[in-house]
Amino acid sequence: MSILVFADSANGAFKPTAAELLGKATALAAALGTTVTAAVLGDAPAASLGGLGAAKVFQAAGDFSNYDNGAIVDALAAIVAAANPTVILAPASYIGRDALPRLAARLDTAMGSDCSDLKVEGGVVVGRRSEFAGRAYADVSISSTPAVFTVRPNTFPKPENNGGSAEVVAVDWSASTPTVSVVETLAPEATGIDLSSAGKVVAGGRSLKSKENFDSVIRPLGAALQAGVGASRAATDAGYAPHNEQVGQTGQTVNPQLYIAAGISGAIQHLAGMRTSKVIVAINKDPDAPIFQHATYGIVADLFDVVPELTKAVEALD
Amino acid sequence: MKIGVCAKISPHADARIKIKSDGSGVDTAGEKLVVGDYDEYAVEEAIRTKEAVGGDVTAFSVGPASDEKLIRSGALALGCDSAVLISGDDAEGAGALGTAKLLAAAIKEAGCEVVFTGKASTDGGSSQMGAMLAELLGWAHVSQVTEFALDGGNFKATRNMDAGVRQIVSGSLPAVITCEDGLNEPRYPKLPDIMKAKRKPLAKKSAGDYGVGAIAPTSNQSNYAPPPPRPPSRIIEGDAASAASELVRLLREEAKVL
Numbered sequence: 237m238s239i240l241v242f243a244d245s246a247n248g249a250f251k252p253t254a255a256e257l258l259g260k261a262t263a264l265a266a267a268l269g270t271t272v273t274a275a276v277l278g279d280a281p282a283a284s285l286g287g288l289g290a291a292k293v294f295q296a297a298g299d300f301s302n303y304d305n306g307a308i309v310d311a312l313a314a315i316v317a318a319a320n321p322t323v324i325l326a327p328a329s330y331i332g333r334d335a336l337p338r339l340a341a342r343l344d345t346a347m348g349s350d351c352s353d354l355k356v357e358g359g360v361v362v363g364r365r366s367e368f369a370g371r372a373y374a375d376v377s378i379s380s381t382p383a384v385f386t387v388r389p390n391t392f393p394k395p396e397n398n399g400g401s402a403e404v405v406a407v408d409w410s411a412s413t414p415t416v417s418v419v420e421t422l423a424p425e426a427t428g429i430d431l432s433s434a435g436k437v438v439a440g441g442r443s444l445k446s447k448e449n450f451d452s453v454i455r456p457l458g459a460a461l462q463a464g465v466g467a468s469r470a471a472t473d474a475g476y477a478p479h480n481e482q483v484g485q486t487g488q489t490v491n492p493q494l495y496i497a498a499g500i501s502g503a504i505q506h507l508a509g510m511r512t513s514k515v516i517v518a519i520n521k522d523p524d525a526p527i528f529q530h531a532t533y534g535i536v537a538d539l540f541d542v543v544p545e546l547t548k549a550v551e552a553l554d
Numbered sequence: 555m556k557i558g559v560c561a562k563i564s565p566h567a568d569a570r571i572k573i574k575s576d577g578s579g580v581d582t583a584g585e586k587l588v589v590g591d592y593d594e595y596a597v598e599e600a601i602r603t604k605e606a607v608g609g610d611v612t613a614f615s616v617g618p619a620s621d622e623k624l625i626r627s628g629a630l631a632l633g634c635d636s637a638v639l640i641s642g643d644d645a646e647g648a649g650a651l652g653t654a655k656l657l658a659a660a661i662k663e664a665g666c667e668v669v670f671t672g673k674a675s676t677d678g679g680s681s682q683m684g685a686m687l688a689e690l691l692g693w694a695h696v697s698q699v700t701e702f703a704l705d706g707g708n709f710k711a712t713r714n715m716d717a718g719v720r721q722i723v724s725g726s727l728p729a730v731i732t733c734e735d736g737l738n739e740p741r742y743p744k745l746p747d748i749m750k751a752k753r754k755p756l757a758k759k760s761a762g763d764y765g766v767g768a769i770a771p772t773s774n775q776s777n778y779a780p781p782p783p784r785p786p787s788r789i790i791e792g793d794a795a796s797a798a799s800e801l802v803r804l805l806r807e808e809a810k811v812l
């Protein structure tokens with residue numbers, strides 16, 4: 237009996253979701269009177285997860301650098317067989333949507349996707365998640381074992397690694413699932429900041445009117461704040477910003493501390509990708525724009541006047 | 555080629571979302587229902603695949619018997635050749651895994667070699683069905699696909715991954731493909747096709763028709779509520795420069811995010 241955290245990694249380093257999920261798992265395990273274990277695919281430093289609360293780490297060796305959902309599911313299934321967890325936590329990233337449901341089906345168990353909270357109630361872990369593009373929230377509980385939950389990145393605080401070390405168990409696995417091969421990876425234009433895990437995001441909409449304006453008005457504020465840059469679909473469709481920067485139901489889901497929406501109306505599909513942001517700032521010249529109903533702070537004005545001033549004010553901070 | 559597509563009937567994006575007073579779910583009575591946004595791309599891709607390589611398309615859906623009309627107008631009228639609608643309390647309440655078991659059994663029975671699904675439903679939005687189906691069928695799968703082409707028994711697909719990374723992948727059939735926004739431009743039905751769709755075969759099935767064992771849901775949803783209220787918004791007045799510096803002050807001192 238344990239909570240198994242899938243500690244996702246790339247290029248030998250853990251992603252931020254690993255610390256986030258281990259931190260939450262530690263709190264849930266304390267409430268349940270159980271322990272935390274972790275699953276690692278590839279060669280990331282498994283023992284170091286002890287410093288984030290993992291009592292034992294199950295590591296499947298292999299080259300996972302070319303994303304392959306068959307190998308991921310086969311290796312995770314072997315880890316689950318060795319770890320025998322009651323709960324599995326994983327990030328609600330691509331792997332969480334692509335590989336985890338397949339793992340759940342193999343384990344003949346149910347899954348709660350893209351949770352925005354987890355709690356212990358009646359001796360079990362219960363997830364809270366949104367439905368209908370964020371317009372309703374519901375608790376999801378799972379009676380089959382192990383209960384699988386994926387969690388939206390940036391939902392929980394990331395604990396500091398206290399330097400502890402965990403016992404590492406090497407798990408053998410073999411490939412059995414039909415796979416696809418990667419022909420080519422198309423990396424996005426380098427922006428440097430991964431939107432889905434960015435702590436701050438500055439986004440612009442149709443109102444920017446051109447790529448030049450987007451680049452000269454929105455991006456400098458992003459740079460001043462060291463924020464990720466996002467855009468509405470109207471802006472990406474018009475070519476003001478690349479598609480990989482689209483935020484929303486069909487773009488990326490962001491969950492930052494600060495989201496600044498400049499000249500974005502706040503369509504339901506846009507809100508679906510950013511409404512859980514902690515602080516939302518809306519800059520829009522229409523006082524009735526729906527975005528103001530979700531904003532923490534609003535400025536009713538022309539963004540071409542306000543955003544450059546905001547960039548200056550941020551740059552002036554010590 | 556036998557082509558399959560899974561399509562779920564769900565509330566239109568503009569439908570009102572009324573939470574039941576006991577929090578047990580969402581009441582969509584009287585609201586406009588349609589084939590889900592992403593499932594529309596799946597239906598279109600299935601039809602385009604038929605147009606490219608020949609064969610026929612079967613649409614599969616789990617939902618109330620009243621969904622028949624919408625499957626006819628949202629799938630058969632567009633070019634799917636037949637449909638299977640699995641209804642009944644146990645099927646409709648089966649949860650994602652149970653639904654996947656029913657769909658997998660129906661797909662096996664139909665002998666499909668490729669199946670398209672939406673990347674997520676527009677109601678629950680769990681993004682589980684495609685990958686679960688592939689596992690139950692023992693097939694390869696590719697999620698969040700924005701380009702797809704068949705070449706004999708092989709396919710090439712482009713998938714949308716994290717942080718804007720896209721990958722071109724290749725594989726062999728049979729496979730499940732989950733469809734992302736932008737994969738294609740779904741067509742509209744033409745009036746004569748809507749009439750013709752009324753006579754296309756639609757098999758009405760129940761869970762009992764498929765010997766798939768336990769489909770009772772092991773996931774349970776409760777405590778439905780509207781999104782957590784956000785603190786009332788505060789409008790900052792003044793000219794551009796003073797509003798900007800006041801905002802920065804509030805973000806730093808009040809919200810503590812700078």
Ligand SMILES: Cc1cc2nc3c(=O)[nH]c(=O)nc-3n(C[C@H](O)[C@H](O)[C@H](O)COP(=O)(O)OP(=O)(O)OC[C@H]3O[C@@H](n4cnc5c(N)ncnc54)[C@H](O)[C@@H]3O)c2cc1C
Pocket residue numbers: 440441442443467468469470471482483484485486487488498499500501502503504505506509519520521522525537538539540591735
């Ligand atoms: C299936 C589907 C999926 C979708 N997915 C997404 C998605 O993932 N992400 C997404 O964003 N959208 C998505 N959309 C589109 C969505 O419905 C909206 O059309 C889109 O978000 C609008 O973008 P916008 O706010 O930039 O433009 P608009 O709605 O046109 O709003 C522009 C806003 O800018 C304001 N404005 C104009 N000029 C200025 C100025 N000078 N200064 C200040 N304010 C100004 C206006 O008052 C207005 O509020 C989707 C739609 C569908 C049907």
